[in-house]
Amino acid sequence: MSLPANAKKLVEYVMMDEKFRHELMIDPQRAFDERAIALSAENTSRYWNMSKGNFNDVYFGTNLLNDEERALFQVFQSTMRVHQFYYDNDRFTSASPEFRQWRSRMMRRNYFMMGEKRTKMSLLLPFGIELSDGCSGGCWFCGVGAQKYNGYYPNTPENLENFKQILTHLKHQLNQNAQNGFLYFASDPLDHPEYHLFSQIFYDINGAHPACTTALSDKHPDRAQRVMDMINHLPGPGVRFSVYSLRQLDNIFATFNNDDLVHVSFAQLAKGSTLTVANSGHARRRFLHNPERAKQEAEKLELIDFSHESINCLFGYLLNMVRGTISLVVPVNSSDDNPDGIEFLAKGTFKNADDVANFIETMRTTIMRNHLIATDHLKLQANINIINENGLVKLTTPHHQLRLIAPQFTLAEMMEFVGQFRNGLVFQDIDPKWHELTHYIWRNGAIEIRN
Ligand code: SF4
Numbered sequence: 001m002s003l004p005a006n007a008k009k010l011v012e013y014v015m016m017d018e019k020f021r022h023e024l025m026i027d028p029q030r031a032f033d034e035r036a037i038a039l040s041a042e043n044t045s046r047y048w049n050m051s052k053g054n055f056n057d058v059y060f061g062t063n064l065l066n067d068e069e070r071a072l073f074q075v076f077q078s079t080m081r082v083h084q085f086y087y088d089n090d091r092f093t094s095a096s097p098e099f100r101q102w103r104s105r106m107m108r109r110n111y112f113m114m115g116e117k118r119t120k121m122s123l124l125l126p127f128g129i130e131l132s133d134g135c136s137g138g139c140w141f142c143g144v145g146a147q148k149y150n151g152y153y154p155n156t157p158e159n160l161e162n163f164k165q166i167l168t169h170l171k172h173q174l175n176q177n178a179q180n181g182f183l184y185f186a187s188d189p190l191d192h193p194e195y196h197l198f199s200q201i202f203y204d205i206n207g208a209h210p211a212c213t214t215a216l217s218d219k220h221p222d223r224a225q226r227v228m229d230m231i232n233h234l235p236g237p238g239v240r241f242s243v244y245s246l247r248q249l250d251n252i253f254a255t256f257n258n259d260d261l262v263h264v265s266f267a268q269l270a271k272g273s274t275l276t277v278a279n280s281g282h283a284r285r286r287f288l289h290n291p292e293r294a295k296q297e298a299e300k301l302e303l304i305d306f307s308h309e310s311i312n313c314l315f316g317y318l319l320n321m322v323r324g325t326i327s328l329v330v331p332v333n334s335s336d337d338n339p340d341g342i343e344f345l346a347k348g349t350f351k352n353a354d355d356v357a358n359f360i361e362t363m364r365t366t367i368m369r370n371h372l373i374a375t376d377h378l379k380l381q382a383n384i385n386i387i388n389e390n391g392l393v394k395l396t397t398p399h400h401q402l403r404l405i406a407p408q409f410t411l412a413e414m415m416e417f418v419g420q421f422r423n424g425l426v427f428q429d430i431d432p433k434w435h436e437l438t439h440y441i442w443r444n445g446a447i448e449i450r451n
Helices: 003-016 018-026 028-034 055-059 067-079 081-086 097-114 116-121 157-180 195-206 221-231 246-255 281-289 291-301 353-365 411-422 432-443
Strands: 125-130 212-214 239-243 265-268 314-320 325-331 342-349 377-380 385-389 392-396 401-404 447-449
Touching (some): 003 018, 003 265, 067 265, 097 116, 097 157, 097 432, 157 195, 195 221, 212 221, 239 246, 281 291, 342 353, 392 411, 401 432, 411 432
Parallel strands (some): 212 239, 239 265
Antiparallel strands (some): 325 342, 385 392
16 A cells, blocks of 8 residues: 555544544554554654644645655645635636626625635535435435435436536536536435436536535445546546544445545544534434533534534535426525525426526526616615614624715614615615615625515
8 A cells, every 4th residue: 555545544544533643642653553554653743743733834745754744745635625626716706797796795695694704615616416316325414404315317318418408508607617516415426326427427518527525435335436436537626525433434444445545535524523514404403402412522522513504515506306406595504494504595497408597597687686676675684783883884793794884874874774674675665875885785795685
């Protein structure tokens, strides 16, 4: 097994296994040997002995001291692939103006709910296409509350052609940003036995394979291997394995060629892992059922970040190929009304690519338009306070604030005008002298159209 393959094993066990982290502090070489990690504990100590504070030196690749550190750096670089891909800004700016402006409004709306930092950490995926209905994973932490698996979209020639045309329409609106789309949502790509065929069509149209995040790598190792063989070395965010237990981690290293795994990112979700899960979907239901236990677990394991209440990734179209449904969705903080942390702004059905194109066009000219029209009913986001602070009117939540500066109005006039959005105002009833300010507040996500 190569040095990078061993380094990959080291990184994943450090991230996932609390006992291993503990053992490293006592007898590091023995801990390596027991997990068949063929590296020198001494040569890699700058990585695993994070208490010395050298983690970042290794992570960013400065002053690499030996071949083992170089192998670790290679592993980090390949793990960063998914982030580097998604945070490439050029791709975002290639989407149509309507889509870009709508997404910007939605992001600003979410600043008030979740804060700017967390909203910007979102992957901002422009569409998700479910190739299967529901999911066989049944993961307790599923942040989107996937329903039970209920079949997949057969890969008949007609269906493949239909899928191709749908992707072509999405590409038409999103341009290069379509590369950030993906082929699952509340579903798992490997629940589809021929996922790779659809990924290949995506690649042919968009020039990159979509992200393939799966919790079913050890349930369907042949399917996982086929996808790794196909996309590990091609452009795109690559393959990511969600790993929910140490037993599954052991299985993965025992099942797959460990050199292939160097190119796979892992989402470490086992007990004792250093990653947090969103408090939404099935995880939220579990925590609500037994909040005390959930909190103890969170404190003990530092696993759950309770302020993280949506998986917060999809600002765009959600299609289910099995049911023929299409929606426009954005993330919201999960709540009793919205336990899965997803808000559906519009819903439709489709039989073919023309129906999808019509839905997209309707969204472009209605919800995504960048100006208000006479009949728009405008309402302030429920959680926003209007305050007068140091002579300025501010719209605030604990996460974000928007200052309103309009010297042509007195403070009292501003407070009164903005206050009316609590109960809602129809745009045609607003005096034109307030139109510019109204658009400003709307574009910054504080008021929304609730027609
Ligand atoms: S986390 Fe993924 S694999 Fe698990 S139930 Fe949800 S959609 Fe399925």
